[in-house]
Amino acid sequence: DVGEVYSRLLDHRPVIQGEIRYFVKEFEEKRGLRELRVLENLKNTIFETNERVLPKCEQAMQDNLSETFKRLQAANAMMHRLQEREYEARKLQADKVMAREEKCIADCEEFMKEQQNKRAEVDEEHRKAMERLKEQYSEMEKELAKYVSF
Secondary structure (H helix, E strand, O other): OHHHHHHHHOOOHHHHHHHHHHHHHHHHHHHHHHHHHHHHHHHHHHHHHHHHHHHHHHHHHHHHHHHHHHHHHHHHHHHHHHHHHHHHHHHHHHHHHHHHHHHHHHHHHHHHHHHHHHHHHHHHHHHHHHHHHHHHHHHHHHHHHHHHOO
């Protein structure tokens, strides 16, 4: 009797095991169907994606990429022409600058030659003037020497 009282009052294993079996059974049945539905929907979505969406995307991508590639080639060609024009313009500008610089150097050399010639002329005039003055002073000394003898 004591064992029976003990098992009824204190031993809850049979009740707990029954509850666990009920819970597991309910969980597996409900979840199993739900999981099966989710997997079926996922399979359908993947199939539809592979059969319909992916080819459309690939075609759209090919069309757009080819169009984009053509545009990029055209833009590249335009940029190349612009760079060539800019290079030619810079080269022309550099040639003009070099021509101006050479002209300026030539003008400067010509100016320096003119200045040398003018300096030589002025030096020659100065030398002649000095000689005339020397002659004049020499004559004046001679004349003065005539008057000193008195």
